[in-house]
Amino acid sequence: MKTKLQKFKESYFFYSFKRDRVAMASFIVLVIFLLMAITAPWISSMNPYDAENIDIMNSEIPPMWMADGSPEFILGTDNMGRDMLSTMFYGLRTSIIIGLGAVALQAFIGIVLGLSAGYMGGKTDAILMRIADIQFSFPYLIMAIFIAAIFQVAFGVGSYERLAVPLLTIIIGLSNWPIFARTIRASVMGEKNKEYVEAARVIGFPRFTIMFRHVLPNSLTSVMVIFTIQVASAVQSEAALSFLGFGMPVTRPSLGSLIRAGQEYIFSGSWWITIFPGLWLVIFVLVINLLGDWLRDVLNPKLYKG
Amino acid sequence: MSHLLEVRDLEVKFALRTGDITAIDNVSFTLDQGERLGLVGESGAGKSVTGFSIINLISKPGFISRGSIHFEGKKISDYSNSQMRTIRGNRISMIFQDPMMTLNPVFTIGYQMIETLQAHQNISKGKARAIALEKLKKVQIPSPEERLDQYPHELSGGMRQRIIIAISLLSDPAIIIADEPTTALDVTIQAEIMDLLQELCETENMGLILITHDLGVVAQVTEKIAVMYAGKIIEFGPTDQVVANPTHPYTIGLIGSIPGSTLPGEELIQIPGMMPTLTDIPPGCAFNPRCELCETICTRETPLLEKKQNGIMAACHMK
Amino acid sequence: MFAFIIRRTLQALVVMLIISLVGFAIKNKIGDPVRDLVGERVTPEEREQIANDMGLNDPFLIQYARFVKQAVKGDLGRSFLYNKPALEVIVKHAPATIELLIGSALIIILVSLPLGVYSALKPRSLLSRFTMSFSTLGVSMPVFFTAILLIYLFAVNLQVLPSYGRGETVDLFGNGYWNTGFLTVDGLKHLILPCISLSSIMLPLFIRLIRSEMMEVLETEYIKYAWAKGLSPRRIWLIHAFKNTLLPVVTVFGVQMGLTFAFTILTELVFQWQGMGFMFLEAVQRADTSLLVAYLVVVGSVFVLVNTIVDILYGFINPTVRIAGTR
Numbered sequence: 044m045k046t047k048l049q050k051f052k053e054s055y056f057f058y059s060f061k062r063d064r065v066a067m068a069s070f071i072v073l074v075i076f077l078l079m080a081i082t083a084p085w086i087s088s089m090n091p092y093d094a095e096n097i098d099i100m101n102s103e104i105p106p107m108w109m110a111d112g113s114p115e116f117i118l119g120t121d122n123m124g125r126d127m128l129s130t131m132f133y134g135l136r137t138s139i140i141i142g143l144g145a146v147a148l149q150a151f152i153g154i155v156l157g158l159s160a161g162y163m164g165g166k167t168d169a170i171l172m173r174i175a176d177i178q179f180s181f182p183y184l185i186m187a188i189f190i191a192a193i194f195q196v197a198f199g200v201g202s203y204e205r206l207a208v209p210l211l212t213i214i215i216g217l218s219n220w221p222i223f224a225r226t227i228r229a230s231v232m233g234e235k236n237k238e239y240v241e242a243a244r245v246i247g248f249p250r251f252t253i254m255f256r257h258v259l260p261n262s263l264t265s266v267m268v269i270f271t272i273q274v275a276s277a278v279q280s281e282a283a284l285s286f287l288g289f290g291m292p293v294t295r296p297s298l299g300s301l302i303r304a305g306q307e308y309i310f311s312g313s314w315w316i317t318i319f320p321g322l323w324l325v326i327f328v329l330v331i332n333l334l335g336d337w338l339r340d341v342l343n344p345k346l347y348k349g
Numbered sequence: 350m351s352h353l354l355e356v357r358d359l360e361v362k363f364a365l366r367t368g369d370i371t372a373i374d375n376v377s378f379t380l381d382q383g384e385r386l387g388l389v390g391e392s393g394a395g396k397s398v399t400g401f402s403i404i405n406l407i408s409k410p411g412f413i414s415r416g417s418i419h420f421e422g423k424k425i426s427d428y429s430n431s432q433m434r435t436i437r438g439n440r441i442s443m444i445f446q447d448p449m450m451t452l453n454p455v456f457t458i459g460y461q462m463i464e465t466l467q468a469h470q471n472i473s474k475g476k477a478r479a480i481a482l483e484k485l486k487k488v489q490i491p492s493p494e495e496r497l498d499q500y501p502h503e504l505s506g507g508m509r510q511r512i513i514i515a516i517s518l519l520s521d522p523a524i525i526i527a528d529e530p531t532t533a534l535d536v537t538i539q540a541e542i543m544d545l546l547q548e549l550c551e552t553e554n555m556g557l558i559l560i561t562h563d564l565g566v567v568a569q570v571t572e573k574i575a576v577m578y579a580g581k582i583i584e585f586g587p588t589d590q591v592v593a594n595p596t597h598p599y600t601i602g603l604i605g606s607i608p609g610s611t612l613p614g615e616e617l618i619q620i621p622g623m624m625p626t627l628t629d630i631p632p633g634c635a636f637n638p639r640c641e642l643c644e645t646i647c648t649r650e651t652p653l654l655e656k657k658q659n660g661i662m663a664a665c666h667m668k
Numbered sequence: 669m670f671a672f673i674i675r676r677t678l679q680a681l682v683v684m685l686i687i688s689l690v691g692f693a694i695k696n697k698i699g700d701p702v703r704d705l706v707g708e709r710v711t712p713e714e715r716e717q718i719a720n721d722m723g724l725n726d727p728f729l730i731q732y733a734r735f736v737k738q739a740v741k742g743d744l745g746r747s748f749l750y751n752k753p754a755l756e757v758i759v760k761h762a763p764a765t766i767e768l769l770i771g772s773a774l775i776i777i778l779v780s781l782p783l784g785v786y787s788a789l790k791p792r793s794l795l796s797r798f799t800m801s802f803s804t805l806g807v808s809m810p811v812f813f814t815a816i817l818l819i820y821l822f823a824v825n826l827q828v829l830p831s832y833g834r835g836e837t838v839d840l841f842g843n844g845y846w847n848t849g850f851l852t853v854d855g856l857k858h859l860i861l862p863c864i865s866l867s868s869i870m871l872p873l874f875i876r877l878i879r880s881e882m883m884e885v886l887e888t889e890y891i892k893y894a895w896a897k898g899l900s901p902r903r904i905w906l907i908h909a910f911k912n913t914l915l916p917v918v919t920v921f922g923v924q925m926g927l928t929f930a931f932t933i934l935t936e937l938v939f940q941w942q943g944m945g946f947m948f949l950e951a952v953q954r955a956d957t958s959l960l961v962a963y964l965v966v967v968g969s970v971f972v973l974v975n976t977i978v979d980i981l982y983g984f985i986n987p988t989v990r991i992a993g994t995r
Contacts, residue, residue, distance in 0.1 A: 177683055177686070181926065181968075181971065182926035182927040182929070182930055184927060184930035184931075185926065185927075185929060185930040185967070188930060188933065189964060192948075192952045192960065193694055193960075195952060196952060196955050196957060196960065197697075275808070279810055282810050283810060283811075283812065283930075283934055286810070286812050286934065286937070287933065287934065287937060287949065288949070288953075289952075299810075302810075302812065302813060302816065306816055306938065309816065309819065309820050309824055310824060310831075314820060314824075317816055318816075318817075318820070321810075321813040321816065321817070324810065324813070325805075325808055325809050325810075325813065328808040328809075328810075329804070329805060329808040332804055332807060332808050333804060336804065404896065406892065406895055406896055408887075408892070430901070433898075434898045434899075434900065435898070436898070437895065437896055437897065437898035438896060438897035438898030438899070439898050442896075442897075443893075443896040445889060445892070445893055445896070447889065450888070450889035450890060451889050451890055451893045452890060452893075453890045453894070453908055453912070454890070454912075455911050455912060455915075456908075456911075464899065464903070465897045465898070465899070468897065468898055468899045468900060468903070469898060516897065
């Protein structure tokens with residue numbers, strides 16, 4: 044009897060992972076990013092969210108290797124005097140929390156609805172898919188922007204900022220669940236007619252048990268690929284919302300808000316304020332996308348690598 | 350004596366991620382002007398691959414690994430793609446299985462016929478249209494002028510297949526390769542199409558390679574028959590002989606399983622088990638796990654095609 | 669076919685109704701029509717009087733009906749910010765956005781078609797692999813960051829292109845409704861960076877889409893048959909395969925217009941481009957509910973319209989749908 048670890052090590056999954064250098068490199072980089080986000084409070088030289096630490100006299104200091112730079116601020120400081128590197132760590136953290144949270148919400152809603160629609164068919168299916176279709180025809184980013192805008196107008200900028208993290212998570216979460224619903228539904232409809240479902244029904248399991256305990260695990264591979272892509276998309280949506288001013292406030296900036304704040308400073312020469320967070324964001328999203336691509340290739344094997 | 354078409358020791362492999370597998374092995378046959386040959390076997394036996402390899406159209410990742418194909422004295426298995434283009438649709442035409450999938454849905458029938466002619470000959474659109482009409486009439490399509498301006502989905506399955514046959518006749522080819530031409534059609538139309546095909550081959554003196562799993566059709570239309578199993582030809586001979594006196598145990602089973610081959614009330618013969626997939630071919634004779642006559646030698650040595658009685662060649666140790 | 673058109677149009681109407689309902693609900697609960705009309709310097713009694721006159725204390729559904737009636741006539745309320753009818757403000761801002769969209773669409777078509785087709789035909793070539801890697805990068809870069817990088821490179825460092833605004837525009841119809849940037853060199857210069865930024869995020873998508881569609885088409889029976897007929901490769905690829913690839917791509921193009929709209933808001937912000945997106949952001953900042961709702965209704969209607977038209981057009985282009993729709 045092999046342990047789960049041994050089985051995993053011998054699986055095709057792991058084999059193809061080891062062979063694909065891009066996937067391995069992306070995975071390592073991703074893990075590094077995650078570690079940085081988790082340990083942000085400890086590895087940062089300062090807490091950029093705490094106003095006490097910030098000295099406006101420190102603003103716009105260039106990165107260490109340039110003239111006027113200082114080793115205290117490795118990548119320089121922003122317009123408020125915050126250390127760039129620390130702010131980037133914290134910003135990454137916020138982006139990940141919102142990104143994962145939003146996708147978890149999307150997945151939850153999407154899976155429950157998609158599973159129900161696919162398995163129960165008939166009217167449930169028709170209604171749920173109509174709703175999904177209508178929402179689908181509206182691009183998710185516009186929906187997110189609209190919802191955010193309306194919130195801000197209704198409740199004022201102050202309370203918006205206070206509730207920013209959960210609000211953003213919910214907004215992004217609500218704007219793109221149809222993609223999960225559709226994928227799961229398609230997969231479930233395929234599984235529905237297989238023998239093990241028939242068997243479970245004959246044994247007398249209640250409907251929901253069959254749906255969640257039997258059918259769902261078999262439909263999960265399609266969800267895994269979507270999950271990675273959606274996390275990348277959610278992180279980008281949050282960055283976009285923050286850039287527009289509907290996201291994290293300037294006092295607790297995420298990468299998007301940093302880019303926004305730094306934009307005008309490229310004209311006065313302090314390019315690092317906007318460029319560094321931008322590159323940070325791009326690399327992060329890039330590795331997620333690369334892993335998602337690899338995952339998609341691995342989970343849909345074609346006999347011939349064309 | 351040189352034949353119109355000569356296939357010798359043909360071997361086709363597929364290059365997969367996990368290694369190469371052999372799809373057809375040691376296939377040889379000849380075809381003369383006006384001769385009709387049937388390639389029979391189950392799905393996966395290799396008959397379509399054989400048909401495609403004649404005009405070098407095997408889907409990737411397949412490739413010809415050994416053997417040769419000669420047509421009109423030239424070695425076409427060595428031809429480049431642009432050389433093959435002069436043969437395809439011109440000297441050797443092919444008919445595919447499902448006429449709905451074969452015709453491009455976004456172009457009219459006329460368009461698809463005229464372009465075929467213009468690809469091989471330097472003729473004007475008007476002339477090409479005239480030839481197209483002539484061929485449509487040959488396949489007995491009602492109101493041919495209208496058909497030219499219609500789209501594939503506006504026509505019935507039987508008509509579509511007639512059109513495909515008409516297309517294959519456009520350049521007056523020497524050979525037609527028909528890959529399961531009637532499988533996708535209604536039973537009532539099947540007979541009509543096969544009759545048409547046979548008649549055309551006789552009147553135009555064209556060779557025919559009929560690839561099918563339908564023994565009844567083969568028995569009627571062809572003069573020679575090659576039975577394929579797991580990528581090899583296991584029986585080869587004149588059609589009437591093979592049908593009346595099948596030699597190889599597999600062929601015996603095949604013939605015996607045709608409804609009508611046994612007396613009313615008798616059980617139809619069934620062959621237990623299934624044909625192996627290309628990756629699971631057993632050592633020795635590929636048929637040995639299912640064969641009643643199997644002996645030790647059958648599991649060790651692969652039998653070669655040898656002359657047995659009645660002018661039939663079969664690959665069997667026991668016969 | 670006719671039934672298909674009717675069905676599709678009805679569906680469109682339903683969605684429009686929902687949009688208008690949502691828009692109206694927002695306006696009702698959040699907006700302040702009295703302020704929009706008379707500004708802020710009115711006494712509470714006067715406000716109450718005006719509110720009654722305007723019918724603001726009527727039941728919800730009656731107000732909604734009124735809203736729809738007015739909307740159909742073209743009256744979407746008044747912008748507090750600009751002190752003009754909301755619809756007029758939107759229409760004045762529209763040309764800037766439309767020109768941005770046209771410019772990017774041109775870039776997308778001219779670049780994605782050849783690259784997509786090429787990488788489908790020769791997937792292992794250097795150019796194809798380079799294109800595919802680049803496309804993963806393109807998808808990972810937020811449109812606003814691409815814009816900023818472009819500005820930094822071309823406007824700040826190299827100083828060859830302008831960094832904001834539309835530049836010199838020409839009044840096309842002489843009535844101030846359409847100021848175009850396409851007719852002056854300066855206007856064109858201002859168009860370059862924004863259009864490149866906007867197309868940068870859609871390009872990878874389209875290249876990948878065209879590539880995968882074409883690869884799928886290349887595996888079909890009728891393409892194989894075309895080979896069997898001995899047609900030339902160029903004909904098979906560029907005529908047979910291409911036409912069949914275009915059909916699904918065109919539908920996606922229509923759908924993606926929506927996403928592009930979202931990206932125009934971002935691009936307009938970076939380049940201070942006075943289009944609809946920019947106007948939208950202003951409206952949010954200044955809590956101009958009328959304008960906001962008007963924007964929502966207009967944009968929503970445009971989406972629905974475009975989607976519906978694309979669907980119906982697809983039915984015309986693709987002959988198989990034409991007949992299938994009547995069954």
